Amino acid sequence: MGSILGKNSPLTWVVHISVLLLVILWTIPTVGLLVSSIRDKDQLVATGWWTSFSTVERNLIKRSAPASEQLKEAGNYVLKGNVFADQSGIVTAFGWRSQQPAAFIPGKTVQMRKGKTLTIEVDGSYLLSSPTAFTSKRGARLFVTVLEAPIFTLDNYSEVLFAEGLGKSFLNTMTVTIPATVIPILIAAFAAYALAWMEFPGRAIFLAMVVGLLVVPLQMSLIPLLKLYTTIGIGKSYIGIWLAHTGFGLPLAIYLLRNYIAGLPREIIESARVDGANDFQIFVKIILPLSFPALASFAIFQFLWVWNDLLIATVFLGNNEEQLVMTGRLREMLGSRGGNWEILTASAFVSILVPLMVFFSLQKYLVRGLLSGSVKGG
Amino acid sequence: MEQVLLALFTMVVAVLGCMGYFWGSNWILAVIYPANGVNAAANIQKCAAIRPWLFMGPAILLLSVYLIYPVFNSIYLSLHGSSGEKFIGFANYIWLVNDEKFVESFINNMMWLVIVPAASTFFGLLAAALTDRISWGNIAKSLIFMPMAISFIGASIIWKFVYDFRGEDVEQIGILNAILVHFGAEPQAWIVMPVWNSVFLMIILIWIQTGFAMVILSAALRGIPEETLEAATLDGANPLQIFLQIKVPQIWGSVAVVWTTITILVLKVFDIVMAMTNGQWGSQVLANYMFDWMFRGHDFGRSATIALVIMLLVLPVMIWNVRNLRNEN
The missing domain is CATH 1.10.3720.10 (MetI-like)
Structure with a gap:
C-alpha cells in the first residue's frame, strides 16, 4: 500500500493517528482494571486510576492518643502525636468537627469546646490542649485533608485469592476446563475424517446437520438436560459439565476439523489406500499428525470458551465451595461486593490472566481457526 | 489440588477410553471380517461400509443427547405447565x-x-x-x-x-x-x-x-x-x-x-x-x-x-x- 499512499503524505499520518486512537480506545478499559487492581484500596476509591502516579488528596478521620497518654504542661493537659503514625505525608487542611472537616490551614491553633485548643502541623504532628483532664479512652476525632504518595500493592490479590475464595475457584475452573477441552478433540477428529473422506449414505445430511447445530442456542438444551441429569442421577457434578461442554463443543470441532481434513491433498490418502491401508490406519498414521494445526485451533477455542463460560457452569454445577467456578464467583462478588473495587478488579484480573496468556502465546492458531471456521462455509 | 488431579485423571481416562473405543471397535471389525482368506474382497467392502458409523458413533450419540433431543423436549415442555407434567396446550x-x-x-x-x-x-x-x-x-x-x-x-x-x-x-x-x-x-x-x-x-x-x-x-x-x-x-x-x-x-x-x-x-x-x-x-x-x-x-x-x-x-x-x-x- 505504501506505493499508493506515498511516504509522507498527510493521509499516512491520519492512518497512524486513527489506529493509535482505536488501540487506545480498545485497551484503556483493561488497563484501568489492571492499574486499579494493584492500587491501595483506600486510594482506589479516592481518585481515578489515571491519576494513580500522582499524589492523592484524601479526607481522613484520625484519632488522637487516648486520655491515658496525656501529659501535664504549664498547667494544661496535652495530647501529642502524629496523624500519620509511622507513615509520612502532608496535611493541607484540618478541622475538629465533621461539618467542617477542612476548615483550617495547618499550623493554626484553633479553639474547640470548653477551652480546648488543637493545632495540626503540615507534617501531621498535632497538639491537643485542655484546661481540664481528657477522659476519652478512644481519643478525640481529628479531621485532616492529606496528600499521600501513591501506594502500589499486591494486597488486593492476596486477599481475593485466600480470603475471598478465588483461589479455590481457580482450581475449580481448571478442573472443569482441562477434560472439557481434551475429550471432544478425538471424538470430533474421527467424525470429521468420516465426513471428509469416507463414502457412506447420508454423509451430506450429517454434514448439514453439523452446520445446522453450530448455531443452536444453548438455552434450548439447559432445561431438558437438567431434567435428564436429575433423572439418571448425574445431578450437579463435574462429570455432567464435562459431558455437556463436550456435547456443545462438538459441532464446531467437527466443522473446523472437517474443513481442514477435507483440504488435505487427495493424493496422500489415495496412495495410502492403494498401498492397502484401511481408513483406520490412514486416519491414525497420516491424518491425525497432519491435522495438528487444526486440532490446536479447536483446542484454543474450546479452552477459552469453557474457561470463560458462566451459563453452563451456573446450570450444571452447584453453588458451593467445591464447585463454584471463577466466572460464577465473579458474578457473586458483583452482587455482594458491588462497591469494593479493589476486590472486583483484582478478581477479574485473576480470571482473565490465563486466557490472556493463552491468547497472546497462541494467537496464530486462534486466527487460523477463526478463518477456517468462518470464511469457507460460514 | 486433589480436584485438579481428578480432572487430569479423568482427562487421561477419557482419552484412553476414546482410543480404546476406536481401536477396539476397529480390531473387532477386523476379527469379524478378516481382510485375508477366502472372502477377503467382500470382507474389506463390508468393513469399509461399517467403519464410517464406528467413526461417527460417539459424535452422533453426543450430538443427539445434547443438542437434538433438547429441541424436541423443549417443544414438549413448552406445551406443559411449570413442572413439565400437565398438558396446557398453547397457554404458555x-x-x-x-x-x-x-x-x-x-x-x-x-x-x-x-x-x-x-x-x-x-x-x-x-x-x-x-x-x-x-x-x-x-x-x-x-x-x-x-x-x-x-x-x-x-x-x-x-x-x-x-x-x-x-x-x-x-x-x-x-x-x-x-x-x-x-x-x-x-x-x-x-x-x-x-x-x-x-x-x-x-x-x-x-x-x-x-x-x-x-x-x-x-x-x-x-x-x-x-x-x-x-x-x-x-x-x-x-x-x-x-x-x-x-x-x-x-x-x-x-x-x-x-x-x-x-x-x-x-x-x-x-x-x-x-x-x-x-x-x-x-x-x-x-x-x-x-x-x-x-x-x-x-x-x-x-x-x-x-x-x-x-x-x-x-x-x-x-x-x-x-x-x-x-x-x-
Missing part, C-alpha cells in the same frame, strides 16, 4: 405474547440485533483497513483482538468500572464520568437510564467482537488480487475510492459471515446483561429472561417457550448456513 405462548417483560426483552433483543453486528462489523472493517497499511499494524491488531479472550463477566466488570457513577460532590473514579465532569457536564448513572443503558451494555459486546470482525475482514481484504487494485490505481482512483468501490464489494461474502456469526452470538447474549443490570431498568433480553424463569420462576414450561423463541430467531441464519454449504459442495 399466549402468556408470552401478553407478558410485558417478554415484549421488552424481545424489543431489546431486536435493538441488540441491529446495533451490535453493525457496529462490530464497521469498527472491524475500519481496523482491518487501517492496520494493513502500517508497519506496527500487527501489534495494533493484537491489542484490538485481545478482548476476545476475556470472559463476558470479566468484560462486564471492566466496563462497570468505566461506567462507575458517584454523586456530584465526590470525585469520579469511572473514566467516562470523569471525562464528563472534566468538561463541565454532570455525571450520569449510565446503567440505570432506560433505553440508553442497553446501548452501554451493547458497547461491551461490540468491544469484544470487533477483533473477530477485524481478523476475518483483514484476511478477506488481503485475498483481493493485486492486479485489480493496481488497475484501479492506474485509472487514478484515490485510496478511499479503491476501498469503498473495489475492496468492500469484493469482501461482501466475508462481511455476511461476520454479520451472521455476531447475530447468533447477540441472540444468546446473557452474561453481560445478567452481570450489569440483571434485566432491571428496562434492559432485559431473551436469554436472561429465560434464565430468570428457569431459576427464579421455576417454571420450565415458560422458560422452554422463551428458549424456543430464541431458536426461532436463529433459524433463518441456520437455514442460510446450510444452504451455503450445499452450494459450496
